[in-house]
Amino acid sequence: MERERVWKGEASREVEISFRRIKKALEMGNITLCIKEIMALAMANRATDIHLKAHRIFMRIDTVMYLVLDDIQGAAFISLIRGFHALTKGPQINQRKTNTGSFVHEALAVSQPGRNVSGKLQVYKIACRITVLPTTTGIMAAYIRLRDSHRIPPLDKLGLLPEDLEMIQRIVIQQYRGMGVFLVTGPTNSGKSTLLLSILDETYKKAGGGISVATIEEPVEVIDEKFAQISINSEAGITFSDAVKDILTCDQDVLYIGEIRDQASAKVVFRASATGHLAVSTLHARDTLHTFERLRDLGISTSEMSGHLLGIAAQRLLPRLCPKCREMYDASEDIEELERMGYAGFKNGDLFRRKEGGCEYCRGRGVRGMVTVLEILDVTEKDFRLALSEGSVSMSSLLELSNKQHMRTLFDSGVRRIRNREVSFKDVASSVHQL
Numbered sequence: 001m002e003r004e005r006v007w008k009g010e011a012s013r014e015v016e017i018s019f020r021r022i023k024k025a026l027e028m029g030n031i032t033l034c035i036k037e038i039m040a041l042a043m044a045n046r047a048t049d050i051h052l053k054a055h056r057i058f059m060r061i062d063t064v065m066y067l068v069l070d071d072i073q074g075a076a077f078i079s080l081i082r083g084f085h086a087l088t089k090g091p092q093i094n095q096r097k098t099n100t101g102s103f104v105h106e107a108l109a110v111s112q113p114g115r116n117v118s119g120k121l122q123v124y125k126i127a128c129r130i131t132v133l134p135t136t137t138g139i140m141a142a143y144i145r146l147r148d149s150h151r152i153p154p155l156d157k158l159g160l161l162p163e164d165l166e167m168i169q170r171i172v173i174q175q176y177r178g179m180g181v182f183l184v185t186g187p188t189n190s191g192k193s194t195l196l197l198s199i200l201d202e203t204y205k206k207a208g209g210g211i212s213v214a215t216i217e218e219p220v221e222v223i224d225e226k227f228a229q230i231s232i233n234s235e236a237g238i239t240f241s242d243a244v245k246d247i248l249t250c251d252q253d254v255l256y257i258g259e260i261r262d263q264a265s266a267k268v269v270f271r272a273s274a275t276g277h278l279a280v281s282t283l284h285a286r287d288t289l290h291t292f293e294r295l296r297d298l299g300i301s302t303s304e305m306s307g308h309l310l311g312i313a314a315q316r317l318l319p320r321l322c323p324k325c326r327e328m329y330d331a332s333e334d335i336e337e338l339e340r341m342g343y344a345g346f347k348n349g350d351l352f353r354r355k356e357g358g359c360e361y362c363r364g365r366g367v368r369g370m371v372t373v374l375e376i377l378d379v380t381e382k383d384f385r386l387a388l389s390e391g392s393v394s395m396s397s398l399l400e401l402s403n404k405q406h407m408r409t410l411f412d413s414g415v416r417r418i419r420n421r422e423v424s425f426k427d428v429a430s431s432v433h434q435l
């Protein structure tokens with residue numbers, strides 16, 4: 001179930017004006033203007049997704065889904081979906097199947113002013129991928145993903161806790177011996193690929209640019225000319241196995257596979273390591289320890305895991321409480337809950353939550369930006385290697401081993417962020433399960 005929140009536009013003049021403009025353009029039947037206004041609102045607030053469904057417009061900002069406009073009249077709603085789809089310049093929408101396509105949206109916007117630098121007007125390009133689906137009600141729905149395709153954030157700018165950063169550098173970058181597998185796991189929209197691309201960027205820099213890095217993605221999310229990037233497109237006849245063959249024959253050092261989703265991609269990742277590559281990829285698993293089970297289901301033997309795995313990171317992104325309007329509350333119940341889970345030392349006044357309706361700074365949302373919550377497991381440790389080579393991947397033995405290396409779990413990491421007043425207890429508890 002998607003978390004949806006009402007965006008109290010009236011808390012921010014800019015947002016309120018945007019809402020009104022979108023509504024007015026729709027009422028006038030000016031779809032081009034309406035799309036322009038929707039994209040402007042999305043870009044100004046760094047939205048990652050726009051959803052058009054059930055006569056409503058939603059935007060995902062900082063992991064939270066917000067309602068932008070509801071009760072859109074039927075014909076106008078369909079025209080809006082058609083208008084967005086027309087930007088792909090692809091064939092007409094087929095109402096009996098899933099239609100996908102992409103387009104680049106360009107807009108003039110004022111850059112964020114930095115310290116001693118005033119914002120200046122520049123052209124922003126956002127790569128968008130649209131999926132139009134027929135639904136049971138006969139009304140279509142459209143899902144649009146927005147990607148700022150122009151930069152990979154430097155690893156030290158991801159806002160990781162210092163010890164997480166240090167651990168990633170130790171496991172993947174400093175120990176870079178040219179081979180091994182590093183995996184990042186988490187649900188959709190948890191920033192897995194951004195983390196991996198930042199790690200690759202750092203590895204590349206540390207090696208003085210002397211290594212070649214190839215990526216196979218579906219589609220390529222961030223374009224970077226340092227890397228050889230292949231976008232899988234089955235409609236255009238570029239399949240996953242073709243891409244792998246092409247990449248492995250042209251002498252790459254590091255391979256990034258967008259996602260391990262089946263046995264074939266799992267095998268490729270481990271085979272790449274066995275033939276002397278550093279291979280990194282993402283995977284859907286609950287946390288680091290459940291990744292072993294998932295890999296075994298995908299046909300990877302424990303001896304392969306023992307021989308090649310360097311480490312596994314599990315990641316979640318949580319909305320960051322707005323520093324200007326976050327509010328203290330009577331947190332007695334939450335403190336009790338934390339104590340029950342073994343986190344002592346909290347007192348009333350330590351916990352904060354988002355303010356309903358927010359303020360001008362967070363544009364009425366109560367949150368601004370995201371916080372990364374990470375759990376990192378070092379699989380290069382002797383005990384781990386030994387246990388895996390003996391075929392021992394039961395949950396209890398894995399848990400014991402991870403406790404021995406004092407692994408900080410996702411929940412531990414979330415609690416650290418609560419202590420720092422960066423996130424609310426509610427957001428941690430609803431997004432991260434306890435081990």
Ligand SMILES: [Zn+2]
Nearest residue numbers: 322325359362
């Ligand atoms: Zn605020």
